[in-house]
């Protein structure tokens with residue numbers, strides 16, 4: 553069981569946050585403050601503590617380190633607990649070169665397996681507008697559920713990069729090397745595609761159900777894998793690579809494979825990008841994410857910590873209320889931020905929510 557929840561956090565030298573001790577409840581936590589005061593930084597600190605990485609793109613230690621920080625070291629001190637263990641103090645010390653972890657003050661070799669899901673308002677645009685964002689989305693979430701998929705994806709990415717370098721640079725006897733490497737590339741392609749299909753099949757019944765319980769509207773939501781190699785054996789994928797080798801040589805890159813897959817979200821049978829309003833796209837996207845969280849629970853018998861950065865945009869007040877009511881009925885720990893006064897009023901209706909007010913990186917009591 554790794555259903556960790558976080559009950560306290562104190563960060564030193566992380567972005568604009570002051571080292572205040574922030575206390576979280578195991579249910580809903582609303583982080584409230586005006587723009588640019590550090591709400592997202594709190595979510596980011598938890599994400600970095602749990603995964604070593606940010607959810608912001610291309611960010612690492614130099615960006616994390618407070619511009620006012622004296623020492624080039626960031627300390628994330630927390631208290632976490634799960635069903636198996638009582639509260640433990642868990643600390644991560646990060647420098648430009650390494651990260652160290654401590655459990656109840658003693659060093660540990662590997663970080664704790666704290667699972668988090670971050671929900672970003674802007675990802676809905678990316679998801680509906682860009683095939684590579686959709687692929688990244690599916691790869692990220694599927695990797696969280698399936699370690700073997702994650703490893704195979706890393707191997708595939710390396711093998712594909714090597715193939716493309718050969719196709720591009722064309723060293724002597726490169727075609728023989730390409731064909732030899734295609735055996736592994738085809739097997740990996742087969743496994744990745746199979747896992748993607750299984751993931752979407754498992755997710756599909758949950759998406760419509762989630763949409764219904766989130767927004768009280770019945771819509772048929774379906775997510776399809778659009779792949780040239782779907783249903784093909786590894787041998788046939790290898791043949792496809794070989795048959796296309798001359799074209800790939802001309803282009804200098806590989807034309808077929810899981811890196812070319814796309815996913816289509818169908819809303820009542822129509823492509824959500826072409827057909828849905830921005831609000832409907834956001835609702836579909838949120839349904840997809842919360843469906844994933846349910847799938848996560850089936851797999852791990854526990855929930856991740858759910859970090860939600862201001863999702864109020866594009867949704868009307870009625871949908872805000874539905875979303876808040878949905879969150880109220882969940883068992884997972886939620887940290888939700890907002891700068892929107894009206895949305896804050898909806899959040900205020902949640903009985904027992906823990907309100908955290910933040911101004912200039914400090915807690916306001």
Ligand SMILES: Nc1ncnc2c1ncn2[C@@H]1O[C@H](COP(=O)(O)OP(=O)(O)OP(=O)(O)O)[C@@H](O)[C@H]1O
Pocket residue numbers: 566567568569585586587588589590591592593594614615616617618619620889890891
């Ligand atoms: N390395 C850093 N050192 C100090 N301050 C930083 C650093 N990186 C970012 N900041 C500051 O953090 C603030 C942004 O914080 P954050 O993104 O958490 O805001 P927010 O409260 O979520 O705002 P919004 O409601 O606009 O999303 C900005 O004022 C920015 O200047």
